[in-house]
Amino acid sequence: MTNNKPLVGAAVIGQSGGPSSVINASAYGVIKTALESDCITAVYGAHHGIVGVLNDRLMDMSKEDPKELELLPYTPSSALGSCRYKIADPDVDDTDYKRILEVFKKHNVRYFFYNGGNDSMDTCNKISRYMKKVGYECRVFGVPKTIDNDLYGTDHCPGFASAAKYIATSVMEVSRDSQVYDKGMVTIVECMGRHAGWLTAAAALGNAAGDGPDLIYLPEIDFTMEQFLADVKRVYAEKNNCLVAVSEGVHYADGRFVSEAKTSGTDGFGHAQLGGLAARLADAVKNELGVKVRGIELSLLQRCAAHQASLTDIEESFNSGKVAVESAIAGETGKMVGFVCDRDNGYVCHYELFDLEKVANFEKKVPLEWITPDGCHVTDDFIRYCSPLVQGETKLRYENGLPRFAKLKKVFAE
């Protein structure tokens, strides 16, 4: 429902969940647009997301140096601080909501923007519903962020493309490095993605240049160690080399993560083994094939590599924050900004609003038809989907040879 009466009051922006290298671009889209708006009287950054609201720790964004704020789109991690706070169902326990309402009333907060992934959209939705229920007029918006790319409705998620670009670039570089010797090697690169394989699939972007992985394993397909070892063996026999990209979330048919399942391989005593999936698979290959193997875990690097962010991602992330504020001022509430994209005549991205109710807690996976029938690579359809998203290089500023990230003063409101 749209309400066109201008609503005057303060705005709060919070960041939540795992950060990305462009989540601050979205936050800057919100902050800049809100600071420039006539009906928004103050712009507060919640320190550590909803926890900052509960603790009344609100940072006055008008007190920041605009030159520092301009660096936000190129600054990784959540500049306002993040949290992993699971808010209760308001019908079961409304303590937190009463407190949020109290803080909102104290600062006359009439706009709330929450910048995060699945759980954050759920939090956002619950707050929206509660404010409606108690009759406190507050426009609530989700500003999406997740490198996992698993949010419902939107074509893709801010943050995904930059992680994808970093992964594709790193895998291209590792591909060159791992083929350098006259002796063969198997290299296994582990990418994030517990339930959806988008990030790992992005490694395939390097294949067009001849520097991509030979094999790709996603959590969308049940994993079997036998098939994996047979695949590696086949490729290695052909090429005297094999490069594998694998999602941290690959699992056996019974649902056990490969990274967590007890093995009888190295340690017959069933002890918890150190090291992640890449190390475990490397060990299995070594035992089976007896060749040189290296496991590489991209770990946190892939979600904070601002130096290799996608300019397309930065711009779309900024715009999603901007559109959220403009839509809220125009009277919309209870929505998430999402993307609808056209790839038929060049790439065009439209910004649309999705009901939070529909977005919250639904995970979007890589379509099975985008995975090759043998289950160990992705199709050209995935490349056509992903390639436009990684276009353009970051405008990150360098100072003394190193990135110059934003430094916030963090001036707290009374």
Place this chain on the structure above:
Amino acid sequence: MTNNKPLVGAAVIGQSGGPSSVINASAYGVIKTALESDCITAVYGAHHGIVGVLNDRLMDMSKEDPKELELLPYTPSSALGSCRYKIADPDVDDTDYKRILEVFKKHNVRYFFYNGGNDSMDTCNKISRYMKKVGYECRVFGVPKTIDNDLYGTDHCPGFASAAKYIATSVMEVSRDSQVYDKGMVTIVECMGRHAGWLTAAAALGNAAGDGPDLIYLPEIDFTMEQFLADVKRVYAEKNNCLVAVSEGVHYADGRFVSEAKTSGTDGFGHAQLGGLAARLADAVKNELGVKVRGIELSLLQRCAAHQASLTDIEESFNSGKVAVESAIAGETGKMVGFVCDRDNGYVCHYELFDLEKVANFEKKVPLEWITPDGCHVTDDFIRYCSPLVQGETKLRYENGLPRFAKLKKVFAE
């Protein structure tokens, strides 16, 4: 001894040892200068270093597209292929040397440039001595490369600065990421460096911007687990967070690598544990402090991250190859090109020649006076040394949002 008579004949360039993200910049310095020289009649790339010479697998560089060769300075890994072939002492077994001489005579090779680290300079030196001994006139030059930065004589080594820039950047990004939550975390970043701590020390470059590690451990100082845990505990108590950079080569006083020493911690049975040093230290911190810990191993990424190479490093690497060819043509032989740098009035790098005899097999470590007295950080002297080396960003070309690396045709000589 300098011989000013112009020597007419072919040149061979080979690459050896672990690659770097700028080793091809050095190779391009050799190839371009040699192709443009009047007295060098042909320029061959040895396929996989000295192994390529032994196998008479020489690639004709004049057959390559000059536009592709121009991309070499921005292309990671060894474009000609590398090897880890340990050549015998010619006084003990001269089989390989006879074969090298045979191949050199066949192609009238009068210039040999070997692009690598410690072992490669040793190979180079042995070939130089042998050719002199048998009276075959061939000018032999070492063109240095090693991210380990441990070559004797030269101020620093081509390849080090780009790895340093990648490490400092990644640690800055991880620093932002690891402090994002309202709950504390210990993060341990493992860098390469088996015997010298240069790369790990480079993480300290981010400290000036407030995004560097709290603790740094180098192999130059004996490691004790007790002190390490006490250090982490102290920092965590102060900051509710702790970021550690550690060299893969840290070792106990008795010389055992921490990464390999049997522990009685997790696995009382003394089984080989999966995962590297970072995972092992993370486990120790978790057991001792009971806090959230994450271990990150930079692995191959740090030596092939051409996308974050230092322009200073690229230019110096190119010049070292160029100077090698020019010096060889001028009559020098049995030398390695090295750097002598002035940092007092801005940074100036001079190219000088070092006797291979003196360079081979000597490892240069981080001076102990550049490590803080508490053994867990580096001093400003290190920063003054390292900072000029990481200045400037790569001019890597992008195509379709991803790096466009050189593609060689590899046309082999008859």
